[in-house]
Amino acid sequence: MAETQSKSSRDLDRLLSQLVDGRADADDIDALERLLRDDPQARRHYVRYLDLHSELLHHAEMYDSAVVVEVPPAANPLRWFHMSTLIAIAATLLIAVGFGIGSRPWSSTIPEVAEEGSGPTDDGVAILVHAVDVEWAMNGPPSPGSILSPGHLNMERGLVQIEFYGGARLVAEGPFDLEIVSVNQAICRNGKLRAFVPLHARGFSVLAPQFEVVDLGTEFGMEVANDGQSQVQVFSGVVELYPPDGKRVAEHRRPLLSGNGLAWSSSGTQSDIEPDPRSFPSFADVRARTDSESRRRYDLWQAYSKSLKDDSRIVVHYDFESYDSSQLLDSGKLHVHGSIVGSDWSTGRWPLKHALEFKRPGDRVRIDVPGEFDTMTIAAWIRVDALSHRRQSLLLTDNYKVGHLHWQIGRSGDLRIGTRTPALDHTSGVGYGSPRLFTPKQVGLWNHVCSVYDRPSRRVRHYFNGHEVASVPIEFDQSIQIGAAEIGNWGEPLQDRDRAIRNFIGRMDELSIWNTALDSTEINRIYHETRP
Amino acid sequence: MQMNDFTEEFVGFWTRHQAEVRRYVFKLVPRSADVDDILQLTATGLWKKFELFDRDRPFVAWAIRFAYIEVLAWRQRQARDRLVFSEEVLALVDATIDEETPLLELRRKELDRCMNKLSLPDRELIQQRYAQRGSVKDRAEQSGVSHHKLYYRIEKIRQLLMRCIEASMAKEEWQNG
Numbered sequence: 278m279a280e281t282q283s284k285s286s287r288d289l290d291r292l293l294s295q296l297v298d299g300r301a302d303a304d305d306i307d308a309l310e311r312l313l314r315d316d317p318q319a320r321r322h323y324v325r326y327l328d329l330h331s332e333l334l335h336h337a338e339m340y341d342s343a344v345v346v347e348v349p350p351a352a353n354p355l356r357w358f359h360m361s362t363l364i365a366i367a368a369t370l371l372i373a374v375g376f377g378i379g380s381r382p383w384s385s386t387i388p389e390v391a392e393e394g395s396g397p398t399d400d401g402v403a404i405l406v407h408a409v410d411v412e413w414a415m416n417g418p419p420s421p422g423s424i425l426s427p428g429h430l431n432m433e434r435g436l437v438q439i440e441f442y443g444g445a446r447l448v449a450e451g452p453f454d455l456e457i458v459s460v461n462q463a464i465c466r467n468g469k470l471r472a473f474v475p476l477h478a479r480g481f482s483v484l485a486p487q488f489e490v491v492d493l494g495t496e497f498g499m500e501v502a503n504d505g506q507s508q509v510q511v512f513s514g515v516v517e518l519y520p521p522d523g524k525r526v527a528e529h530r531r532p533l534l535s536g537n538g539l540a541w542s543s544s545g546t547q548s549d550i551e552p553d554p555r556s557f558p559s560f561a562d563v564r565a566r567t568d569s570e571s572r573r574r575y576d577l578w579q580a581y582s583k584s585l586k587d588d589s590r591i592v593v594h595y596d597f598e599s600y601d602s603s604q605l606l607d608s609g610k611l612h613v614h615g616s617i618v619g620s621d622w623s624t625g626r627w628p629l630k631h632a633l634e635f636k637r638p639g640d641r642v643r644i645d646v647p648g649e650f651d652t653m654t655i656a657a658w659i660r661v662d663a664l665s666h667r668r669q670s671l672l673l674t675d676n677y678k679v680g681h682l683h684w685q686i687g688r689s690g691d692l693r694i695g696t697r698t699p700a701l702d703h704t705s706g707v708g709y710g711s712p713r714l715f716t717p718k719q720v721g722l723w724n725h726v727c728s729v730y731d732r733p734s735r736r737v738r739h740y741f742n743g744h745e746v747a748s749v750p751i752e753f754d755q756s757i758q759i760g761a762a763e764i765g766n767w768g769e770p771l772q773d774r775d776r777a778i779r780n781f782i783g784r785m786d787e788l789s790i791w792n793t794a795l796d797s798t799e800i801n802r803i804y805h806e807t808r809p
Numbered sequence: 810m811q812m813n814d815f816t817e818e819f820v821g822f823w824t825r826h827q828a829e830v831r832r833y834v835f836k837l838v839p840r841s842a843d844v845d846d847i848l849q850l851t852a853t854g855l856w857k858k859f860e861l862f863d864r865d866r867p868f869v870a871w872a873i874r875f876a877y878i879e880v881l882a883w884r885q886r887q888a889r890d891r892l893v894f895s896e897e898v899l900a901l902v903d904a905t906i907d908e909e910t911p912l913l914e915l916r917r918k919e920l921d922r923c924m925n926k927l928s929l930p931d932r933e934l935i936q937q938r939y940a941q942r943g944s945v946k947d948r949a950e951q952s953g954v955s956h957h958k959l960y961y962r963i964e965k966i967r968q969l970l971m972r973c974i975e976a977s978m979a980k981e982e983w984q985n986g
Contacts, residue, residue: 290968294960294963294964294967310894314895320902323836325913325971325974326967327835327836329920336939493825515824534820624926628928629928
């Protein structure tokens, strides 16, 4: 049932907003009482609205518990309640248990849990949600948004947020040596992290040289220093500590309740410590730093984008920033504006950047680019949202005649340039493809794709995120042209064929064409100045 | 050196489910301070009666019945001038929560995605509103915008989030209304 914004629903929203912001007076409550009594739809809306409010509070608490804990009890009754009840019960538990501190130094070997599956695998177990100001100490580091398979993550400095498929979230601050083991387990050999473990992820565990932490829901921090000194602090909920043998023998189990902490010296002696949530990186830190990094990146891109206005080699440059519902503006000198058909505006590489979303088979942008080219560089920032077992158009000329450019993602996830050539018969063309670039792991990530057509040196080169991934000889010596064409679709295929579906499924937030063959250095520079 | 299993079990149940019980109580008594009182009483009551808890049934459902009784008792104790709903409306809302609960869980999962769809200034404003770090009034003073305007914007942002969640739910065909 579509909800129209009628006067009564506006009134209800106003009342609800005043209610949750603590600004409702007796008249407002009376009005709300009547609405809730008489209208089942209003009751449902009320329940959903208050649930949203609760969830926003819950989120803020989760992101911000470091701040919340230091608020005096009276000013923050919610936290106070939670803590006081738990502390009261915890006191009972401690008396009942009475375990001896430091009585049994645990062994300090870490089982090589992930050794067996160390070969490359496609089995993702977690997502690297954010990575800010990072300096990795590893080959082929993951980019933000990537899926992580079991394996090591080594970082010199920076801040990352990782979400395990099992539901647990981690914020870790470099330097660290972290190994992702499974959807529900990690090993921390060195570093500092904060884990938030929602109900669904109960049982999430982190192994350290001197112990294993098994979370029973909610939040803890831990730190492992190079010399083996380590500590665990529980900010809310309960964790269980076990010896680091991974066996979790019940009689060696030790519960650690909210508001408690335990430290190990390098020789394994244990001592109680006061938890200090502020000494651990928080989700709020990650968000704040991600936001400011994203602003900085967006500004950098704007400067780059502006510099193209004076670049005489530019044929067209669509910056996707005009946000016009019908036109895609070309900021180049030719003003080859495009007509948007179907596609909706959406968010691009950064929250502030606009993008067009291509989803339905009809979505497209129609353009008409004059000229014939011996050399051409075509580049775009795209986010592929689905892999299909067919081609997906990035830019295809309406027809497919001699010299017409077809730039697309191939069936196997490759990047390819195709064209028709007079030397061939009339039913086929010639294609220059890259190896497979788009795998399920790339879905939903922003990638820079760039292809160079270089007739004088008889080469087609493809670039992926600034790196050359293919260099293919041109078989037939000819120029290329675009003319009437479509971004994200195929306008008028050959008359003697059924209309093949070629639509792009994803987002695009920049497309540029140069009338020259840019070299590897420049393409790499462009990537680095414009990456998310 | 045996752990008190009974206590440990209760702590486990309550730790896992108190957020859910809190959400429930808040919908009947939408004022944080009152909710805390009611939850405190509920927890004490549950703890005393925990031996009667049937392990084959969900803890949350059991706890929520207790909480409802505490809400009604709390309402009785309130003076006439307090801003509270009538018993009739409390019963109607209680029934609606019961119907909506499966959907609410799904809706919460959409929130993160919908937060990311907000513009950066909107996201910052709503985070500040909920983070309790700075009050809306402080923000109004800093930015020179009247706090009425900020409250109005916050109201709009919540509407945007509601609509975004509705849209996702409609897409997922979870909508049953």
